[in-house]
Amino acid sequence: MNKMTTEVCTIKEMCDLYRVTPRTLRFYESKELLFPIREGQRRLFTRRDRARLKLILQGKRFGFSLENIRQLLNLYDIGDQQKTQLAKTYELATERLMVMVDQKNELTTAIQDLKEMLQWGEKILDSRGIKIEKQPKKRAGNNH
Amino acid sequence: MNKMTTEVCTIKEMCDLYRVTPRTLRFYESKELLFPIREGQRRLFTRRDRARLKLILQGKRFGFSLENIRQLLNLYDIGDQQKTQLAKTYELATERLMVMVDQKNELTTAIQDLKEMLQWGEKILDSRGIKIEKQPKKRAGNNH
DNA sequence: CATTACTATTACGTTAACGTCAACTATGAC
DNA sequence: GTCATAGTTGACGTTAACGTAATAGTAATG
Numbered sequence: 001m002n003k004m005t006t007e008v009c010t011i012k013e014m015c016d017l018y019r020v021t022p023r024t025l026r027f028y029e030s031k032e033l034l035f036p037i038r039e040g041q042r043r044l045f046t047r048r049d050r051a052r053l054k055l056i057l058q059g060k061r062f063g064f065s066l067e068n069i070r071q072l073l074n075l076y077d078i079g080d081q082q083k084t085q086l087a088k089t090y091e092l093a094t095e096r097l098m099v100m101v102d103q104k105n106e107l108t109t110a111i112q113d114l115k116e117m118l119q120w121g122e123k124i125l126d127s128r129g130i131k132i133e134k135q136p137k138k139r140a141g142n143n144h
Numbered sequence: 145m146n147k148m149t150t151e152v153c154t155i156k157e158m159c160d161l162y163r164v165t166p167r168t169l170r171f172y173e174s175k176e177l178l179f180p181i182r183e184g185q186r187r188l189f190t191r192r193d194r195a196r197l198k199l200i201l202q203g204k205r206f207g208f209s210l211e212n213i214r215q216l217l218n219l220y221d222i223g224d225q226q227k228t229q230l231a232k233t234y235e236l237a238t239e240r241l242m243v244m245v246d247q248k249n250e251l252t253t254a255i256q257d258l259k260e261m262l263q264w265g266e267k268i269l270d271s272r273g274i275k276i277e278k279q280p281k282k283r284a285g286n287n288h
Numbered sequence: 289c290a291t292t293a294c295t296a297t298t299a300c301g302t303t304a305a306c307g308t309c310a311a312c313t314a315t316g317a318c
Numbered sequence: 319g320t321c322a323t324a325g326t327t328g329a330c331g332t333t334a335a336c337g338t339a340a341t342a343g344t345a346a347t348g
Contacts, residue, residue: 010324010325011324011325012324012325021306021307022324022325023305023306023307023308024305024306026326026327027305027306031305040314041313041314041325041326041327042314042324042325042326043325043326058257061250061254061257062254062257062258063254065304065305066304066305067304086265086268086269086272086274087269087274087276089265090262090265090266090269090276093258093261093262093265094262096258097255097258097259097262100251100254100255100258101255103251104248104251104252104255106205107244107247107248107251108248110205110206110207110244111241111244111245111248113202113205113206114206114237114240114241114244115241117237118234118237118238118241121230121233121234121237122234124230125230125231125234128230130230130231132231132234154294154295155294155295156294156295165336165337166294166295166296167335167336167337167338168335168336170296170297171335171336175335184344185295185296185297185343185344186294186295186296186344187295187296209334209335210334210335211334
């Protein structure tokens with residue numbers, strides 16, 4: 001239609017933009033999460049695909065399964081047409097939120113329990129004159 | 145030795161005591177997490193096995209992998225003999241704790257983000273006159 | 289003796305989300 | 319032509335922690 005090639009991007013550009021692998025994008029397409037158009041054989045990802053991918057990655061952060069995300073994206077697409085769809089999306093998100101809150105609570109108590117065990121261990125070690133090396137603030141983003 | 149059959153218990157008794165399946169116990173044995181003695185073919189779980197199983201289940205709560213738990217149990221068994229082993233256990237637990245804290249933080253922000261999305265959704269739904277059914281406080285501990 | 293209740297071993301199935309590899313195709317540079 | 323680069327499809331591999339048969343043995347009970 002026009003020359004704005006930034007309207008679509010290749011698989012590699014997508015990978016660089018969103019830090020995913022080609023395999024991931026093809027996988028998402030096979031799962032009907034993305035619908036890149038084809039230029040011959042090649043995939044070209046549109047603005048819509050980019051928007052969807054953003055939502056997919058967000059969804060993963062929230063712990064939704066890909067299948068769940070697919071459903072949510074479909075509801076999104078239908079959009080305003082059916083009110084009930086929006087409510088359904090809301091409901092799914094609410095359920096997910098409750099699960100996450102539960103997980104957080106479990107994690108909180110588990111952390112507490114483990115901390116107590118560690119304190120107990122410190123006493124034992126200390127009573128035997130073993131020194132505890134305090135971890136030197138492990139660096140995040142360590143490339144192996 | 146004596147008549148106290150409560151010293152050891154059968155696989156079924158173990159299952160009832162710790163709410164696991166026979167498959168799980170056999171699996172743990174195959175992974176060298178448990179070492180039941182044999183009466184002919186049958187497995188008999190000793191006090192030691194019960195203690196280990198308790199620790200295994202605790203470890204799972206903390207998110208340790210079974211392989212990790214196996215190593216920890218081995219260190220436990222060796223016990224006082226080698227000081228370094230205790231320190232190693234302590235170290236592993238500390239690492240695990242840090243991972244858990246990270247997870248909790250991620251979960252906390254994810255929850256926050258999702259809550260914001262939900263509030264946004266509520267406004268949209270509200271502006272369209274769609275009523276939101278507040279979940280009737282889902283019951284925890286629901287035995288299916 | 290037959291049935292029922294447990295148990296054992298072996299081995300393949302499950303789930304999610306990709307990774308890895310092989311074999312091919314298409315395109316542009318030189 | 320041919321080398322390099324990027325892309326494609328297809329299919330099998332991976333990981334964890336068991337689940338699920340299928341088959342067989344053993345023991346107590348009626």
